[in-house]
Every structure is written in C-alpha cells, then in structure tokens.
Amino acid sequence: xxxxxxxxxxxxxxxxxxxxxxxxxxxxxxxxxxxxxxxxxxxxxxxxxxxxxxxxxxxxxxxxxxxxxxxxxxxxxx
Numbered sequence: 300x301x302x303x304x305x306x307x308x309x310x311x312x313x314x315x316x317x318x319x320x321x322x323x324x325x326x327x328x329x330x331x332x333x334x335x336x337x338x339x340x341x342x343x344x345x346x347x348x349x350x351x352x353x354x355x356x357x358x359x360x361x362x363x364x365x366x367x368x369x370x371x372x373x374x375x376x377x
Contacts, residue, residue: 304355305355305356306319316359321345321347328357
C-alpha cells in the first residue's frame with residue numbers, strides 16, 4: 300500500500316516523503332498522531348488526504364525504521 304501512496308521527490312518538500320498528490324509529509328502525520336490526534340481529526344484538518352494515505356504513511360515509517368542500524372553504546376537506562 301505505501302509504495303503507491305507515498306512518494307519522495309526532491310522537488311516536493313525538499314525530498315521528504317509525502318502522501319502522493321499532496322504536500323503532507325509522513326513526518327507531519329507521525330507528529331500529529333504522537334501528539335494524540337486521531338486519524339479522523341487529521342482527515343478533517345487535511346481533506347486532501349485519505350485514510351489509506353495515513354495508513355500508508357505509517358507503513359512507510361515502519362518500513363524505514365526496519366532499515367535503521369543501531370549501535371549499542373554500553374550505557375544502560377533504568
């Protein structure tokens with residue numbers, strides 16, 4: 300799903316991933332959800348996007364994080 304609804308184009312939003320046909324970034328969607336907004340609230344604020352676009356943004360972010368390499372620092376958090 301994310302493959303056809305999320306694009307990365309250097310001429311749109313400085314190459315940040317966006318929902319196709321918009322300037323709404325994956326980053327913005329994640330920020331709004333992290334702040335406690337619901338999908339329905341986001342759809343109300345951005346009528347140019349769809350529920351599938353939001354779900355594609357989440358899938359894109361999930362896939363991107365799967366490709367991140369982490370390196371242990373030796374420090375522990377408690």
